[in-house]
Amino acid sequence: MSSAITPETAPSSQNFIRAAVEADQRAGKWGGRVETRFPPEPNGYLHYGHAKSICLNFGLAQAYGGVCHLRFDDTNPTKEEQEYVDAIVESVRWLGFDWGEHQYFASDYFPRMAAFAEYLISAGKAYVDSLSAEQMREYRGTLTEPGRNSPYRDRTVAENLELFNRMKAGEFPDGTHILRARIDMASPNINMRDPAIYRIRHASHHRTGDTWCVYPMYTFAHPIEDAIEHITHSLCTLEFEDQRPFYEWLLEQLAEGGFFERPLPQQIEFARLNLTYVVLSKRKLIDLVEGGHVDGWDDPRMPTLIGARRRGFTPEGFRNFAERVGISKSNSWIDMSVLEECMREHLNDTAERRVAVLDPVKLIVTNYPEGQSEECNAPNHPLKPELGTRTMPFGRELWIEREDFMEVPVKGFRRLFPGNRVRLRYGFVVECTGCEKDADGNVTAVLCEYFPDSKSGTPGADNYKVKGNLHWVSVAHGVEAEVRLYDRLFAHPHPGQRREGDAEGLERDYLDDLNPDSKRLIRARLEPSLAHVAPESRFQFERHGYFVADRFEHREGSPVFNRTVTLKDSWKNPGS
Numbered sequence: 001m002s003s004a005i006t007p008e009t010a011p012s013s014q015n016f017i018r019a020a021v022e023a024d025q026r027a028g029k030w031g032g033r034v035e036t037r038f039p040p041e042p043n044g045y046l047h048y049g050h051a052k053s054i055c056l057n058f059g060l061a062q063a064y065g066g067v068c069h070l071r072f073d074d075t076n077p078t079k080e081e082q083e084y085v086d087a088i089v090e091s092v093r094w095l096g097f098d099w100g101e102h103q104y105f106a107s108d109y110f111p112r113m114a115a116f117a118e119y120l121i122s123a124g125k126a127y128v129d130s131l132s133a134e135q136m137r138e139y140r141g142t143l144t145e146p147g148r149n150s151p152y153r154d155r156t157v158a159e160n161l162e163l164f165n166r167m168k169a170g171e172f173p174d175g176t177h178i179l180r181a182r183i184d185m186a187s188p189n190i191n192m193r194d195p196a197i198y199r200i201r202h203a204s205h206h207r208t209g210d211t212w213c214v215y216p217m218y219t220f221a222h223p224i225e226d227a228i229e230h231i232t233h234s235l236c237t238l239e240f241e242d243q244r245p246f247y248e249w250l251l252e253q254l255a256e257g258g259f260f261e262r263p264l265p266q267q268i269e270f271a272r273l274n275l276t277y278v279v280l281s282k283r284k285l286i287d288l289v290e291g292g293h294v295d296g297w298d299d300p301r302m303p304t305l306i307g308a309r310r311r312g313f314t315p316e317g318f319r320n321f322a323e324r325v326g327i328s329k330s331n332s333w334i335d336m337s338v339l340e341e342c343m344r345e346h347l348n349d350t351a352e353r354r355v356a357v358l359d360p361v362k363l364i365v366t367n368y369p370e371g372q373s374e375e376c377n378a379p380n381h382p383l384k385p386e387l388g389t390r391t392m393p394f395g396r397e398l399w400i401e402r403e404d405f406m407e408v409p410v411k412g413f414r415r416l417f418p419g420n421r422v423r424l425r426y427g428f429v430v431e432c433t434g435c436e437k438d439a440d441g442n443v444t445a446v447l448c449e450y451f452p453d454s455k456s457g458t459p460g461a462d463n464y465k466v467k468g469n470l471h472w473v474s475v476a477h478g479v480e481a482e483v484r485l486y487d488r489l490f491a492h493p494h495p496g497q498r499r500e501g502d503a504e505g506l507e508r509d510y511l512d513d514l515n516p517d518s519k520r521l522i523r524a525r526l527e528p529s530l531a532h533v534a535p536e537s538r539f540q541f542e543r544h545g546y547f548v549a550d551r552f553e554h555r556e557g558s559p560v561f562n563r564t565v566t567l568k569d570s571w572k573n574p575g576s
C-alpha cells in the first residue's frame with residue numbers, strides 16, 4: 001500500500017538540520033556517516049506528531065545515504081507493553097520506512113548502563129543520595145536561587161558502590177535511595193544540579209521481567225543509547241534543549257573513561273508539531289479512549305497513526321505534510337487544513353472515482369421500460385484515462401440525493417424541479433415531471449422522463465445543454481452500505497484553551513470542545529462495483545469526498561465506508 005522511499009524521492013528541501021549535517025559532512029566529522037534514530041517509548045500509540053519525527057529522522061538518513069534506527073526507549077517498566085511495540089512497528093512500516101536490522105531496545109543496554117553508573121561512582125562523578133523526594137526538591141533551589149549540597153553528597157566511593165549494589169540487589173524499597181550525578185548544585189541550569197540517574201523501582205519490565213529493581217532515568221539512558229548505537233545526529237523536540245548540557249557532560253565522562261569514541265553523538269532540537277483541532281498528548285489521548293469519547297485507539301477521529309490509517313489518510317499524505325510544515329526552532333501551530341489538504345492532494349491524484357448516494361430518494365424515469373436496464377460507461381479518473389472505465393447499470397428506478405430535488409426551487413437552483421432538465425451523469429438527460437408524497441407531505445419519489453437520444457458518449461448527447469449534472473445509483477443494482485461521516489474531533493482549534501472574551505479565571509476543559517458532530521452513521525446506496533472491493537480501498541465518491549473501505553468491518557456483501565475528508569475545506573468559514 002505504501003511505496004518505498006529512495007534517496008531520489010526523499011525530501012530534499014533545505015532546513016537548519018540539513019545544513020548542520022552538510023557542515024559535518026564537509027568537515028569529515030564521523031567520516032561523513034549519518035545515523036539517526038526514532039526513539040518511541042512503547043507506552044502508547046503513535047500520533048500525528050510522531051509522524052513528523054519519523055519522517056524527519058528516516059528522511060534525513062535516506063537523503064544522506066545513512067541509516068535510521070527504530071529504538072524502543074523502554075526504560076520505564078510500569079507503563080510499557082508489547083502491544084504498543086507491535087503497533088509502533090506496524091505504523092512506522094505503514095508510513096513507508098524501513099530500518100533493516102536496526103531495531104533496538106533500550107532495555108537491552110541495562111547491564112551496560114548499570115556498569116556506566118558504577119564507573120561514574122568510581123570516578124567520583126556520581127553518589128547515592130538518601131534524601132526524601134520532598135527534601136530533594138527543597139535542596140534543588142529555584143531558577144533564581146542556587147541549590148544546596150545534599151548531606152549525602154560526600155559519601156566515599158566505597159560507600160556509594162556498596163549502596164548502589166544493595167539498591168540493585170533489591171534491599172531497599174522504592175524511593176529510599178537514588179543515584180545522582182555529581183556535577184554542580186549551584187549551576188544556573190537546574191538540569192545540571194546533580195540530576196538523578198538511577199532510581200529504585202520494584203516493578204516487572206515487559207522485556208527484562210524481574211531482573212532489575214533499579215531503572216535508569218530517561219536523561220541518563222538516552223545519550224547512552226545514542227552512543228552505543230553510534231548515532232551521529234540525535235534529533236529531539238525543543239523541551240530537551242536545557243538537557244543538552246547534561247547529555248554532553250555524561251557522554252564526555254564516558255568518553256574519558258574510554259567507553260565511547262569521539263566524535264560523540266550530537267543532540268539537535270527542533271519544534272514539535274502542534275496541530276489545531278486535535279490534542280497530541282499521550283495523557284489526553286488515553287483520556288479520550290478511556291472516557292469513551294471515541295471508539296478506541298484506532299477510531300478514525302483519533303490523531304493516532306492507526307486511527308489515520310482507518311480513516312483513509314495515506315502515508316504519502318503524511319510524508320508530504322512533514323515536508324510542507326518543515327523543521328523549525330520555534331514552536332508554532334499548524335492548521336489541520338494543511339494536513340487535510342495534503343491528504344486530498346494525494347487522494348485526488350490516486351483515488352478512483354465512484355458514485356454513492358448518501359441521502360437517497362427515488363427517481364422514477366416514467367418513460368423507461370419496466371424491467372429493462374442498460375450499461376453506462378464511467379471513467380475511473382477524469383485525468384487518468386489509463387485507469388480505465390467501469391460500467392454503471394441504468395434503469396427505470398434510480399437513487400438520487402434528496403437535496404437534488406426541490407418542488408419549489410429557490411433562486412439559482414439548477415437541479416431537479418418540475419419542468420427542469422438535468423443530466424444524470426454518464427447517463428441520460430431527464431426532465432422532471434413532478435413528485436409523489438406521503439400523507440405528511442414528504443417527498444417519496446421524484447418523477448421524470450428521459451430522452452433516449454441523450455446518452456453520454458453518443459453523438460446525440462451534445463444536442464442537450466443542461467446546467468445540472470446529478471449522480472445516481474440504480475435501485476435494482478445498487479448496494480446498501482453503512483457510511484460513517486467523520487469530521488474533526490474537536491470543534492475548536494485550540495481545545496481547552498482560553499479564548500478572547502472568556503471571563504477572567506475561567507478554566508476550560510478540552511473535553512468541552514469535542515465536536516458533537518464528529519461522527520454520523522448513515523445508510524447509503526453505492527454503485528454495484530463497490531460491492532466487491534478490498535478493505536482499505538480508497539475512492540472519491542463524486543461530489544462527496546474521499547472514502548475508504550473500513551479496514552476491519554468492511555465485508556463482501558456488507559460494505560462499510562469511512563469518510564476520510566470532504567472535497568473542500570468546510571472549516572474555513574465556520575457557520576457557512
Ligand code: ATP
Nearest residue numbers: 039040041049050052053236237272273274280282
Ligand atoms: P511522552 O510525553 O510520553 O514523552 P512523547 O510524545 O514524547 O510522549 P515518545 O514516545 O517519547 O513520546 O516520542 C518519540 C519521539 O517522537 C521523540 O523523539 C519525540 O521527540 C517525538 N515526538 C513526540 N511528539 C512529537 C510532536 N508533537 N512533534 C514532533 N515530534 C514528536
Ligand code: MG
Nearest residue numbers: 039040041073
Ligand atoms: Mg518522550
